[in-house]
Amino acid sequence: MGRLVVVSNRVALPDESRAGGLAIALLDSLREEGGLWFGWSGKIDPDASGRLHEQQDGNIRFVTMDLSAQDHEDYYNGFANRTLWPLLHFRMDLVDYNRETYEGYQCVNALFAGKLAPLLQPDDIVWIHDYHLIPLAKLLRERGVRCRMGFFLHVPMPSSDLLAALPSHQRLFEGLSSYDLVGFQTERDLERFQDYVRLFGRGRVLDRGVLEAPNGRRFHAGAFPIGIDTARIAELAADAVTKSGVERLAESMSGRALAIGVDRLDYSKGLPERFKGFANYLQRYPQQRGQLTFLQIAPVSRGDVTEYQQLREELERLAGHINGRYAEPDWTPVRYVNRNYPHATLTGFYRMARVGLVTPLRDGMNLVAKEYVAAQNPDDPGVLLISPFAGAARELDGALLVNPYDLDGAGDAIAQAMTMPVEERRERWKSMFDHLSTHDITYWRRSYLKALREADLAADGAGADRLDAVAGNGNGATRAPLRERRSGIERRHPPSAIPPPG
Ligand SMILES: O=P(O)(O)OC[C@H]1O[C@H](O[C@H]2O[C@H](CO)[C@@H](O)[C@H](O)[C@H]2O)[C@H](O)[C@@H](O)[C@@H]1O
Numbered sequence: 001m002g003r004l005v006v007v008s009n010r011v012a013l014p015d016e017s018r019a020g021g022l023a024i025a026l027l028d029s030l031r032e033e034g035g036l037w038f039g040w041s042g043k044i045d046p047d048a049s050g051r052l053h054e055q056q057d058g059n060i061r062f063v064t065m066d067l068s069a070q071d072h073e074d075y076y077n078g079f080a081n082r083t084l085w086p087l088l089h090f091r092m093d094l095v096d097y098n099r100e101t102y103e104g105y106q107c108v109n110a111l112f113a114g115k116l117a118p119l120l121q122p123d124d125i126v127w128i129h130d131y132h133l134i135p136l137a138k139l140l141r142e143r144g145v146r147c148r149m150g151f152f153l154h155v156p157m158p159s160s161d162l163l164a165a166l167p168s169h170q171r172l173f174e175g176l177s178s179y180d181l182v183g184f185q186t187e188r189d190l191e192r193f194q195d196y197v198r199l200f201g202r203g204r205v206l207d208r209g210v211l212e213a214p215n216g217r218r219f220h221a222g223a224f225p226i227g228i229d230t231a232r233i234a235e236l237a238a239d240a241v242t243k244s245g246v247e248r249l250a251e252s253m254s255g256r257a258l259a260i261g262v263d264r265l266d267y268s269k270g271l272p273e274r275f276k277g278f279a280n281y282l283q284r285y286p287q288q289r290g291q292l293t294f295l296q297i298a299p300v301s302r303g304d305v306t307e308y309q310q311l312r313e314e315l316e317r318l319a320g321h322i323n324g325r326y327a328e329p330d331w332t333p334v335r336y337v338n339r340n341y342p343h344a345t346l347t348g349f350y351r352m353a354r355v356g357l358v359t360p361l362r363d364g365m366n367l368v369a370k371e372y373v374a375a376q377n378p379d380d381p382g383v384l385l386i387s388p389f390a391g392a393a394r395e396l397d398g399a400l401l402v403n404p405y406d407l408d409g410a411g412d413a414i415a416q417a418m419t420m421p422v423e424e425r426r427e428r429w430k431s432m433f434d435h436l437s438t439h440d441i442t443y444w445r446r447s448y449l450k451a452l453r454e455a456d457l458a459a460d461g462a463g464a465d466r467l468d469a470v471a472g473n474g475n476g477a478t479r480a481p482l483r484e485r486r487s488g489i490e491r492r493h494p495p496s497a498i499p500p501p502g
């Protein structure tokens with residue numbers, strides 16, 4: 001079996017501890033399989049982009065590349081995080097497009113290709129991640145790389161009309177057809193991508209999950225909801241209870257219940273709306289005032305980008321405003337912390353929390369939602385409140401759905417969580433925990449890689465006779481949703497027709 005080569009902008013280097021679901025998930029995957037992880041070093045080289053660093057940690061070989069200040073500005077702060085990130089999170093109002101940053105993005109992708117190509121062996125399986133690196137497969141193929149290549153998009157795929165509003169969208173998104181398999185977080189993301197290919201991408205959907213680019217190249221697409229290392233999170237959480245940081249938090253609660261939110265400081269996470277929803281709860285449920293303290297952990301993210309700086313200021317104002325209005329001499333309703341915590345501590349915080357608040361405006365998956373569930377005490381679990389706009393909501397059918405734009409709804413759901421009987425909490429928790437135990441990070445990686453290894457339609461269209469046989473493989477399109485209608489919003493378990501990982 002070929003070596004696994006993972007490529008992503010962010011790499012979880014052994015001494016790295018920044019928050020972010022992609023890096024955490026890929027580290028879990030590579031630990032099991034071993035292989036090469038290639039990406040940005042996280043360092044700025046004042047002279048030029050391209051200096052490589054190499055280190056080995058267990059069975060993972062890390063090769064990372066520095067970027068010059070200008071490349072970092074155009075590629076990461078610019079096109080990736082000021083153009084693509086808002087676009088892919090349905091925020092046209094925040095999209096800042098200019099040709100210069102787009103060219104910078106292309107140049108950095110070309111640099112990745114130039115440095116990576118000589119490291120590859122013909123039977124490697126190359127797995128490229130996220131919106132930073134959409135053009136990479138095409139650029140590698142232009143350099144003669146013939147390996148099997150897959151792509152996974154960790155963020156949402158928005159509606160095709162939004163994608164089509166991006167100048168040069170065809171040049172960018174046609175790049176996806178150079179992969180053998182393009183993976184999305186949910187079936188909805190896959191559907192929206194197929195719509196784009198049909199309506200604006202000059203391509204064809206030959207069958208569900210089998211697409212053809214304008215140049216005739218055929219490739220697969222499927223939904224592969226990412227998971228967490230459920231057993232390890234549950235174990236860490238049980239052990240964390242005696243950790244000093246966790247004990248200190250427990251002591252400071254003075255017997256009050258805890259509501260927790262854990263998010264990078266990002267406008268996609270719906271933090272102002274969440275703060276306002278909590279204020280709504282305090283205002284409309286005065287009889288519960290003083291019983292629940294809300295802890296929001298929000299490590300600073302992408303701090304050079306204006307919109308992120310503005311969000312930080314807004315949240316500071318809101319936290320001050322809510323505390324000024326509702327605090328008592330012996331109780332502060334909102335605790336707002338811009339610090340990053342390791343899982344050993346975070347899982348203990350999750351377990352202590354009666355309410356988990358995960359209310360993004362849009363989120364590819366949201367691993368925090370899954371970690372919160374995995375960390376609960378089975379005898380006395382907390383209640384997860386989740387936005388229907390997080391990919392995870394489709395799987396976590398025991399959570400209370402909260403539309404982040406509905407502040408009254410958020411207030412009601414918090415109050416409901418506070419008074420929910422333990423039997424109901426256990427029942428809701430169990431169905432989610434059982435699901436997360438089977439659909440964990442290993443399941444995700446194996447399912448995706450199995451589908452990638454089997455995605456062998458010839459690039460020139462030969463092999464079309466196999467289309468019928470393989471259509472639907474890897475995305476489970478043909479299975480009916482398992483069920484679930486709560487609060488009027490249909491949620492599906494992830495594609496259960498993915499062949500069991502072997
Ligand atoms: O690398 P950063 O710019 O610091 O940002 C951190 C990561 O944020 C995004 O994470 C996404 O991936 C998660 C795992 O699949 C998913 O649960 C979440 O919904 C996504 O937002 C981003 O996509 C990554 O590239 C970043 O590394």
Ligand SMILES: O=c1ccn([C@@H]2O[C@H](COP(=O)(O)OP(=O)(O)O)[C@@H](O)[C@H]2O)c(=O)[nH]1
Binds near residue numbers: 018020367
């Ligand atoms: O202080 C923190 C805050 C977050 N995280 C981790 O960062 C990841 C966030 O992933 P998620 O999918 O929720 O969102 P993303 O940040 O990737 O958009 C989760 O594994 C969190 O446990 C962490 O380790 N420490």
